[in-house]
Amino acid sequence: MVVCLQVQIHRISLGTSFWPGEQLQHSSFSGSAKHEKHRNLSLVCVSNMREFDQTALVSAGKYLQNASTISEAISLVKKHLHQGSTIDSYMYVDVLQRCFKHKDLTSVKQVHDCILKSGMDQNPYVANKLMRVYIRCGKVQDARHVFDKLVKKNVFNWTTMIGGYAEHGRPADAIEVYNQMRQEGGRPNEVTYLSILKACACPVGLKWGKEIHAHISHGGFRSDVPVQTALVNMYAKSGSIKDARLVFDEMAERNVITWNVMIGGLAQHGFGQEAFSLFLQMQEEGFVPDSTTYLSILTATACSSAGALGWVKEVHRHAVKAGFDSDMRVCNALVHVYSKSGSVDDARLVFEGMLDRDVISWSAMIGGLAQNGCGHEAFSLFLKMQREGVIPNVTTYVSILTASASAGALEWVKQVHNHARKAGLGSDFRVCNALVHMYAKSGSIDDARLVFDQMSVRNVFTWNAMIGGLAQHGCGQEAFSLFLRMRREGVVPDAITYMSILNASASTGALGWVKEVHRQAVQAGLDSDVRVGNALVHMYCKTGSISDARLMFDGMVERDVITWTAMISGLAQNECGQEAFSLFLQMQREGFIPVATTYASILNVCTSTGLAMVEEI
DNA sequence: TTAGGGTTAG
Numbered sequence: 001m002v003v004c005l006q007v008q009i010h011r012i013s014l015g016t017s018f019w020p021g022e023q024l025q026h027s028s029f030s031g032s033a034k035h036e037k038h039r040n041l042s043l044v045c046v047s048n049m050r051e052f053d054q055t056a057l058v059s060a061g062k063y064l065q066n067a068s069t070i071s072e073a074i075s076l077v078k079k080h081l082h083q084g085s086t087i088d089s090y091m092y093v094d095v096l097q098r099c100f101k102h103k104d105l106t107s108v109k110q111v112h113d114c115i116l117k118s119g120m121d122q123n124p125y126v127a128n129k130l131m132r133v134y135i136r137c138g139k140v141q142d143a144r145h146v147f148d149k150l151v152k153k154n155v156f157n158w159t160t161m162i163g164g165y166a167e168h169g170r171p172a173d174a175i176e177v178y179n180q181m182r183q184e185g186g187r188p189n190e191v192t193y194l195s196i197l198k199a200c201a202c203p204v205g206l207k208w209g210k211e212i213h214a215h216i217s218h219g220g221f222r223s224d225v226p227v228q229t230a231l232v233n234m235y236a237k238s239g240s241i242k243d244a245r246l247v248f249d250e251m252a253e254r255n256v257i258t259w260n261v262m263i264g265g266l267a268q269h270g271f272g273q274e275a276f277s278l279f280l281q282m283q284e285e286g287f288v289p290d291s292t293t294y295l296s297i298l299t300a301t302a303c304s305s306a307g308a309l310g311w312v313k314e315v316h317r318h319a320v321k322a323g324f325d326s327d328m329r330v331c332n333a334l335v336h337v338y339s340k341s342g343s344v345d346d347a348r349l350v351f352e353g354m355l356d357r358d359v360i361s362w363s364a365m366i367g368g369l370a371q372n373g374c375g376h377e378a379f380s381l382f383l384k385m386q387r388e389g390v391i392p393n394v395t396t397y398v399s400i401l402t403a404s405a406s407a408g409a410l411e412w413v414k415q416v417h418n419h420a421r422k423a424g425l426g427s428d429f430r431v432c433n434a435l436v437h438m439y440a441k442s443g444s445i446d447d448a449r450l451v452f453d454q455m456s457v458r459n460v461f462t463w464n465a466m467i468g469g470l471a472q473h474g475c476g477q478e479a480f481s482l483f484l485r486m487r488r489e490g491v492v493p494d495a496i497t498y499m500s501i502l503n504a505s506a507s508t509g510a511l512g513w514v515k516e517v518h519r520q521a522v523q524a525g526l527d528s529d530v531r532v533g534n535a536l537v538h539m540y541c542k543t544g545s546i547s548d549a550r551l552m553f554d555g556m557v558e559r560d561v562i563t564w565t566a567m568i569s570g571l572a573q574n575e576c577g578q579e580a581f582s583l584f585l586q587m588q589r590e591g592f593i594p595v596a597t598t599y600a601s602i603l604n605v606c607t608s609t610g611l612a613m614v615e616e617i
Numbered sequence: 618t619t620a621g622g623g624t625t626a627g
Contacts, residue, residue, distance in 0.1 A: 093618075128619045159620040191621050198622075230622040260623045295624040333625045360626045367627060398627040434627080 070098050070107045077114050087118055093129045100133045108133055112146075121146065124154045131157070135164035147177075153184075159192045166199035174199035175208045188219070190227050197230040201237035209234045213247075225251070229258045236265025256287055264296030272302030276311040279318075294319050294330045303337035312337055313346070325353070332360045339368025362390055367399030375403040379412040382419075392423065394430050401434035409442040417451075427454070433461050440469025464496045471504030479504035480513065493520075495529040502535035511543040530558045534566055541570025561592050569601040577605040 067073035073095045080087050092115055099107040112121075112130060120126045127150050134143035147153070147161045158181040165174035178196045181188065188196070193216055200209035213231055221227045228251050235244035248254075248262045259282040266275035275297050282289065294315065303312050316334055324330045331354050338347035351357070351365045362385040369378035378400050385392065397420050403409065417435055420426050432455050439448035452458075452466045463486045470479035483501045486493065493501075498521045505514040518536055521527045527536070533556045540549035553559075553567045564587040571580035584602050587594065594602075 090618075125619055132619075154619090156619050161620095163620060189620090194621050226622045228622090233622065255622095257623050262623095264623065290624095292624045298625080300626095329625045331625090336626060358626095363626045365626090371627090393626095395626055400627095402627060430627080 070095070070102060070104055073098055074107060074110050074114075077111065081114055081118055087114070087120070089120065089123055089126045092120060092126045096129050096133050100136060103137060105137050105139065108137065121149060122151060124150065124152065124157055128156050128160050131160050131164065135160070135167060138168075140164050140168050140170070153181075153186070155186060155189055155192065158186050158188070159195050162192060162199065163195035166195050169202070171199045171202060171205040171208065178212075188215070190221060190224050193219075193221060193224075193227045194230050197227075197234045201230075201234045203239050205234065206238035206240060209238055210243075223252060225253055225255055225258065229255070229261055232258065232265065233261045236261065236268070241265055241269045241271070254287075256282075256290055256293070259287055260290070260292045260296050263293060264299070267297050267299045267302035270301050270305060272297075272305055272308050272311065275302055276315065279315065289318070289322065291324055291327050291330055294324055294327075295333050298330070298333040298337045300337060300340045304340040304342075309341045309343055312341055316346075316350075326355065328354065328356050328358060328361065332358075332364055335361060335364040335368060339364065339372060342372070344368055344372040344374065357390070359385075359390055359393055359396065363393070363396040363399050366396060367402070370400050370403035373404050373406060375406045375409050376412065378403060379416065382416065386419075392419070394425060394428055397425060397428075397431045398434045401431070401438040403438065403441075405441045405443075410439075410444050410447075413438050413442050413444075414447070417447075427456075429455070429457055429459075433459075433465060436462060436469065437465040440465060440472065445469055445473045445475065458491070460491055460494050460497065463491055464494070464500055467497060467504070468500035471500050476504040476510075483517075493524065493526075495526050495532050498524075498526055498529075498532045499535045502532070502539045505539050505543075511545055514539050514543055515548075528557055530556070530560055530563065533558075534560070534562045537563060537570065538566040541566065541573065544574065546570060546574045546576065559592075561587075561595055561598070564592055565595060565598045565601065568598055572601040572605045575608075577608060580605050 067076055077087055077091065077095055092111065095111050096108065099105075099111060108130075115121050115126060115130065121130075127146050131143040131146050134140070134146065143161065143164050147157060150157060158177065161177045162174045162181075165171070165177065174196055178188070178192075181192075193212065196212055197209065199205060200212060209231075212234075216222070216227055216231065228247060231247045232244045232251075235241070235247060244262065244265050248258065251258065259278065263275045263278050263282070266272075266278065279289065279293065279297055282293075297315055298312070302308065319325055319327075319330055319334070331350055334350045335347045338344070338350060347365060347368045351361065354361060362381065366378045366381050366385070369375070369381065382392065382396070382400055385396075397416065400416055401413070413435075417426070420428070420431050420435075425431050432451050435451045436448045436455075439445070439451060448466060448469050452462065455462060463482070467479045467482050467486070470476075470482065479501060483493070483497065483504075486497070498517065501517055502514070505517060518527070521532055521536070526532050533552060536552045537549050537556075540546070540552060549567065549570050553563065556563060564583065568580050568583050568587070571577075571583065581602065584594070584598065587598075
């Protein structure tokens with residue numbers, strides 16, 4: 001006790017600037033006579049320790065060391081508060097940090113209460129700590145309350161509040177605080193800019209991000225590498241990869257993080273080849289890729305495009321050479337992207353070579369197998385992971401339940417469902433969505449419906465899975481009534497819903513309500529979606545209304561090979577061989593490569609109209 | 618004393 005008191009005394013004698021609330025509440029010390037203060041305090045210390053206990057400054061950590069639990073620490077704080085002793089900022093911060101360590105929000109509230117009683121809520125340092133703790137516990141509103149009550153805010157307080165909103169994906173609130181800061185004459189520093197740019201790193205943040213870019217340029221942060229890197233990141237994440245590249249190219253100085261941000265941005269926008277070029281360039285310029293570089297470039301978006309496998313293998317070779325083949329996260333990413341780029345064998349090789357595997361490794365491999373037509377192997381691995389003591393999570397279940405349909409799948413899907421039930425995930429919304437989808441896909445529309453009916457919460461995916469399943473099973477009427485019920489329940493259909501319901505319509509051949517769905521799709525502004533358009537062309541052909549199909553086809557802004565094939569098949573089946581054939585030629589003139597179904601349709605035309613056309617093919 | 622740019626599984 002004496003030791004820590006002396007520390008405090010020393011601080012006073014050196015004239016350390018104290019926040020008013022930290023000064024002795026019951027002492028007569030003030031102003032000038034430092035030596036007198038020291039002498040008086042020393043006298044108190046020596047002559048009457050008991051009396052001093054009640055009035056002296058309580059030094060933070062050392063005093064609280066005696067408290068082994070949070071409640072003991074809080075009791076001590078309360079005791080001192082009750083006795084009228086002043087509790088300094090260190091002590092509050094110490095006890096707040098203990099609360100945070102144990103994620104004990106109830107205790108935080110109690111400390112907050114003491115802080116209010118002692119008036120320390122106006123201490124920017126204490127207030128900042130309190131805000132941070134609230135933010136880290138997910139209580140941004142409580143942090144905001146502390147912030148709003150703070151009369152004199154410093155740059156830390158502003159930045160913490162902005163950063164809190166950034167962490168919780170609330171760009172509009174972050175901007176509001178940032179603007180308020182500027183209006184009140186606060187001067188953002190580099191950390192403030194990092195925080196606000198993080199908040200704006202999302203599609204809705206772009207318009208604000210651009211404004212902040214201007215502030216940064218005028219504020220003298222043009223050569224600040226972290227701030228400029230944050231700008232690159234903001235543009236990349238908000239969808240403006242061109243602006244990201246512009247900022248990146250203009251930077252006079254960069255570090256590994258800058259390169260990672262730019263590479264990751266390009267990869268996430270599907271520019272895999274460009275990301276790979278930059279990956280090579282950074283090394284030419286003497287930068288050594290770290291694990292984040294590999295994680296950034298190995299994203300599914302970049303790696304699942306045509307021709308990606310070549311450079312993915314090249315990146316893999318670099319990773320091995322640099323020793324990252326023992327980095328679990330890098331290997332997990334490799335398993336994932338190899339599966340996505342269609343090389344499940346490479347994925348398997350990486351997976352089997354891994355020394356350590358976590359739930360992500362297993363889920364990535366299981367998902368990769370499931371989606372590449374190896375459902376049974378995926379299921380075996382799902383059982384194996386559990387034998388090895390790794391517990392499947394929601395993603396594992398969703399991964400395995402998005403398998404491609406294969407013979408005998410229903411049997412293992414039921415077993416997976418059982419496992420999910422036992423794991424307490426049987427009614428998880430995401431798992432249920434995947435179950436509805438998978439049951440329908442593997443042939444049991446009844447099981448799909450059972451899961452669907454038992455769900456308490458449904459979203460558009462749930463409805464789509466069920467409607468699509470019914471449509472595929474030829475239950476057009478049921479699909480259509482479910483579509484109507486979905487609308488009655490206020491769920492807004494998306495392109496997939498219209499696509500599914502149109503497939504169901506085609507199977508029933510009822511032109512009347514097909515036209516009604518078309519009308520609704522137009523109303524929803526989804527008739528320009530290529531998938532909906534394709535379904536409409538297909539459906540009009542099926543119902544025999546070739547003129548409606550052609551009208552739809554001609555009006556489509558975007559067409560793909562499915563559009564052309566649907567129209568050609570429709571014409572062929574409706575005895576319009578000549579028109580089908582000319583469209584077949586036009587399709588190729590426009591650069592579309594016919595697929596097997598296209599050829600099948602056109603060959604049908606040829607057999608019925610004579611062999612002359614075959615030679616032209 | 619406090620605020621802090623990038624990162625893997627559906």
